[in-house]
Amino acid sequence: MTGVFSVIIIIAILVALGFGLIGMVKGGKSGSDKMFKSLVIRVSLSVLLFILVMFSGYMGWITPNAIMVDAPVIPTSIQK
């Protein structure tokens, strides 16, 4: 469930960022206002997403991906 919410929030962040870009390209007072408001929404949603992921991790609803090393893993049974 956290994954679904995260993806939804990320899409919303991208949409807000996109509106910010449109405002920037448009320019002028209205474009500048639109850009600023969109970026405020983008920052707020980002903070929300970070809190959601951290809280979900803390609650154990999601588990972090681990990092591996490059040593090849070969079962002894088939090693020469």
Added chain:
Amino acid sequence: MSEQEYYVPHGTYWPIIGSIGVSTLFVGFANQMHGVEWGGSVMALGLAITVFMMFGWFGQVVNESTNGIYNKQVDRSFRWGMSWFIFSEVMFFAAFFGALFYARALSVPWLGGADNNIFTPDLWNAFSASWHQMAFLAPGTELQSGTVMSFPDVPASGIATATPADVVDPWGLPALNTALLLASGVTLTFAHHALRAGHRNQIVGWLVATIALGVAFLGFQIMEYSHAYHDGLKLTSGIYGSTFYMLTGFHGFHVTVGAIMLTVILYRVQKGHFDADNHFGFEGVAWYWHFVDVVWLGLFVFVYWL
């Protein structure tokens, strides 16, 4: 310049100097990577030429802007130019996020025999598909499945056993870095607000905070790289290592570029180049920083967590 007059840019030698600088930089870099003696010197020379070009070219554009040479037509072309640059950046990161998704969700499972081996019928049947090979175990360690594993590249004495969480813990540096970058997005938004309200001193303070947070992010990222590299995660560590370093490395490069651009904007704010109504330079850099921030958030969520 009148609004009706069509703006034709004057001739300039800066692009060719930039080309020479960047070419020299990469020839030096490539040779440095191959251990050629003069590689480092040529690289430094290329960097010096590139920096010289940036100071010269950007300085010229700033001077033209402050001298009122540009009209609204030019302003519009700057905005469109920035949007195309951003489009190329979005496509760049989309390609690497796409590679991450393809490898993780499709190609690695196929290699492991997913879908009844329909895609990879002739592969070595002992290949074990794993997005994260958690190989921080001593040779001969018995896994939960009962399979005894060994590692040809690991000395007979084995290596220290560590849980994956000890290697790169998403609660540690990645979370801290995400918090730093998010905080920089917040401080930049305050700077943006202060600029629109005409409070120059506040803009300077918030911009300094944004740059400091960005630099702190880079410092911790170097620490994380060092940690991961010494624990064996390299560009050659399979598809995960490649995509991990490609994405985070280019993101780090973008943060570096963004921090440099913010520093230039800070200088321009102090010089009084912007006012509440005309500050495209600030807007362009601010948007870029927000974009870089969002890319990291995507990295943090998809690489470390989901």
